[in-house]
Amino acid sequence: MQRRALLAATTLLPLPATAQGFTPQNPECIAGAAPGGGFDITCRLTARMLNETGIVGPAIRTQNMPGGIGAVAINHINAQRRADPNVIVAVSTGSWVNMATGRFGRFGENDVRWIGTIGADYGVIAVKKDSAFQNLGDLVTALRANPAGVPMGAGGAVGSQDWTKAALIARAAGVDPRRMRYVPFEGGGQTLAALLGGHIQMAPVDASEARGQFEAGEIRLLAVLSAERLPGAMAAVPTAKEQGFEAEWPIVRGFYGPPQMPDAAYNFWVEAIRKLQQHPAFPEQRAAQGLFEFNMSGAEFDALAKRRTAEFRQLARDVGLISQ
Known part of the structure; x- marks a missing residue:
């Protein structure tokens, strides 16, 4: 792209x-x-x-x-x-x-x-800095055990762009995306505030939206949804594909x-x-x-x-x- x-x-x-x-x-x-x-x-x-x-x-x-x-x-x-x-x-x-x-x-x-x-x-999968999820594999394991047990949220309702990012991860994990526990917000700003406030555990947001909180050390990025690693500040964040999951956005x-x-x-x-x-x-x-x-x-x-x-x-x- x-x-x-x-x-x-x-x-x-x-x-x-x-x-x-x-x-x-x-x-x-x-x-x-x-x-x-x-x-x-x-x-x-x-x-x-x-x-x-x-x-x-x-x-x-x-x-x-x-x-x-x-x-x-x-x-x-x-x-x-x-x-x-x-x-x-x-x-x-x-x-x-x-x-x-x-x-x-x-x-x-x-x-x-x-x-x-x-x-x-590009889409990214974000969690709080102290989240128990250290990588995408940890998140997938939790979703497989209980798809509704990981509260997540992002901009837009079910079927929106951000929901689709999470759905790609769920499908790669063999989980029906419609079983996810998803909370809609009005854009990335509200989503990241909810993540930092502990109201949700995972946020499928955009790299540009997450960059500030990522560089400040407030959030951890489990994966970028790109074909290759992104340059610059997010160069150390692995792609979903690197971790064994086919998901790009x-x-x-x-x-x-x-x-x-x-x-x-x-x-x-x-x-x-x-x-x-x-x-x-x-x-x-x-x-x-x-x-x-x-x-x-x-x-x-x-x-x-x-x-x-x-x-x-x-x-x-x-x-x-x-x-x-």
């Missing part, structure tokens, strides 16, 4: 993005969850960098809109701001899962305009716009994200948030979003989360 792009330094001019003369007025980025999670990171990192690099002139504010891990946000956009040229909304692989399983109500992948990505994240992070966003505005935001992807100051800032390079925008990102949502919809049918 990681994607490397060849960047031409001669084109990296810190000039405002333009599209047929369009300039946003009071631009806004909506993070569809409580502060502290992946959506929040996506908005705040992008808004800051677009402004600091001069790619977008007007200051971009971040609005947190928790509720259904993006459900309230997409309903808000479609009900009240269908043609708003000044708003972009943070999106992730989990949004595609929610669209596929009907958790966004009647709104799906064809009810937004897909703009582009700022990077990729890459997370794409990016943005969509309203379904009737005018073409000039849509092209403006696509161009802005492309310039940010290519800006020499961005890789360091992206890495500081635990994100990895994954550059896609415009029609290519539109095709990916629709393809992956269709794949998740079929998977949901296969495991009985939605009807045929």
